[in-house]
Amino acid sequence: MGIKAVIFDLDGVICSTDEIHYRAWKAIADAEGIPFEREDNERLRGVSRLRSLEIILEKAGRTYSPEEKEALAEKKNRIYVDGLSAIDPSSIDPGARKALDYLRERGIKKAIGSSSKNTMRILERLGIRGEFDVIVDGNDIRRSKPDPEVFSLAADRLGLPHGECLVVEDAVAGIESAHGAGCLSFAIKDARKCPLKDYEGEDAGDIVPLLERLGR
Secondary structure, three states, X not given: OOOOEEEEOOEOOOEOOHHHHHHHHHHHHHHHOOOOOHHHHHHHXXXXXXXXXHHHHOOOOOOOOHHHHHHHHHHXXXXXXXXXXXXXXXXXXXXXXXXXXXXXXXXXXXXXXXXXXXHHHHHHHHOOHHHOOEEEOOOOOOOOOXXXXXXXXXXXXXXXXXHHEEEEEOOHHHHHHHHHHOOEEEEOHHHHXXXXXXXXXXXXXXXXXXXXXXXX
């Protein structure tokens, strides 16, 4: 036993696109006359695009058809993708860069487990797509976090027992997903509130002393 691989969430762990997401959802909500502030945005962390839209529409004054929901979700994605033009290699979180370098030097496998369908685009903008052994994103799964599918699939594609994979997450839903998949979890930021976490730290770089203590 022991940790043989680390599976990273993307948004909020490798880099932060929270502000881009917030501005895109805010534009949609404002156009529809729906109240939406930063505290509302916290409920969207770690969940799929359509589920995020459904949460926003809870405050709407009318019911939306499936076709209308799909159109709004696509409109949000276009706004979000336009905002990604600001992302470049300098956008990588310093703690994440430290963790990735450590894992590479020691030959520990690395994976991405994200609900975002824009994962490949973001990794390419960051210049790190080739650093990961496995990438699982919103295009590969049917159920978003907190369902365990994304991390179960990542561990399976790594060819490892789930209990030998450490998931790094910044959202409570992500820790719940990792727990459900039978993976170990390392919580940062808002995810530290989740009682299901196995370890915690300030950022992804704090997995380095953890792995050193565990002899990795």
